Amino acid sequence: MRPKSILRDPYLYIFLIFILYPLYPFIGDFTSLGSELLLFFIFTLSFNLCLGYTALPSFGHGALYGMGTFGAALTFLHLTPNMGVGLSLVIGGLTGMAGAAALGWLIRDKKGIYFAMMTVAFSQVMFGICWRWDEVTGGESGLTGIARSTFLGIDISGSIPYYYLCFAFFVACAILIRIIARSSFGMTLQSIRQNPIRATYLGYNTGFYKFLVYAISGFFAGIAGALYCFLAGAAFADIFDWTKSGDVVIATLLGGGTASFYGPIVGSLIFLVCKELISAFWENWLLAYGLFFVLIILICPRGLLGLLGQNGNSCGTPKEKREI
Known part of the structure; x- marks a missing residue:
């Protein structure tokens, strides 16, 4: 793999973010x-x-x-x-x-x-x-x-x-x-x-x-x-329990697993942050998360990365489809 290809690889930045995770202020704890x-x-x-x-x-x-x-x-x-x-x-x-x-x-x-x-x-x-x-x-x-x-x-x-x-x-x-x-x-x-x-x-x-x-x-x-x-x-x-299976389905769809290889990572990050942090302040966090999930799916059925990667009004470009 060429150096320029490595620098454009999303994995490089995902790995860098999480190898330093314990060093971040507050969240590293x-x-x-x-x-x-x-x-x-x-x-x-x-x-x-x-x-x-x-x-x-x-x-x-x-x-x-x-x-x-x-x-x-x-x-x-x-x-x-x-x-x-x-x-x-x-x-x-x-x-x-x-x-x-x-x-x-x-x-x-x-x-x-x-x-x-x-x-x-x-x-x-x-x-x-x-x-x-x-x-x-x-x-x-x-x-x-x-x-x-x-x-x-x-x-x-x-x-x-x-x-x-x-x-x-x-x-x-x-x-x-x-x-x-x-x-x-x-x-x-x-x-x-x-x-x-x-x-x-x-x-x-x-x-x-x-x-x-x-x-x-x-x-x-x-x-x-x-x-x-x-x-x-x-x-x-x-x-x-069936809820465990439901969690992985929701996280994958939310992030855009059907639009991009990296969608499940984005969806997992959002799901667990909502679950662990927002729930500490509001016991009905699932209501907010559910409404957010419904909103994203209505706007773009292919998830967040499908939304961010669109060129125009439709979710998912031909380039994305080749990437899946």
Whole structure:
């Protein structure tokens, strides 16, 4: 990559902003919020592989995040309490991938609302299992006693070291997701999104591609969930609730995930800032956020980046469409 290309790369500025986050006055004191932001970036970017690139309305995506959380928690508590968190994070990612692969294979040929409802049903089934399986998941009480120790020999027990671990994972996952999106595989996903019938006539097995992207998305969602497990120090059943899936959908659409690769990052930033900061001053913050979301969608159905990138009255230019 040429130096001029690097300077025009949005990732460069996103990474610079967040590598310095703990040093900022006032907001730098909220390192847990910064870590949660980074994890939500990974989560929404993974979700956008399904929604923005393949037009798969995975409205139960929070289940994959939750599977990563419980996969990491169970691994840490029963297998590796004295071996750091590395293996737990890997198992968390693979657990999310396994759940996505199992569901994705069953619903790979479903379309639209049928696909969406199947994912929501899966999410609620996982919530019910987790809530009642006391012997494994802890049921209503959840799993506690998860303490950060070391990662590859580095002490991450403090909030700032753990923030930078989350940052390192965000950088790695974000780069990998963009490589996938810009690869020939990603181009195939876009063709399926635009016209699945034509893609089938061209010889692509659209069901298999949908299954594959869903499994890949599940892996990254699982990684985000596993990191959240060590951020919270616990795993509770409510992480499988439908509201978690709703959060990622709203954040992705608000930022403009269907218009730009970077839309989920913008939407996540707005969503979590509203959730964590505005709610501290006004308990009805969801009302203001909901009205803002409706306003943006009415003005530009493709989200904030679709609005900012328009040339004229319509949202999204041909250049943006090639960029997705």
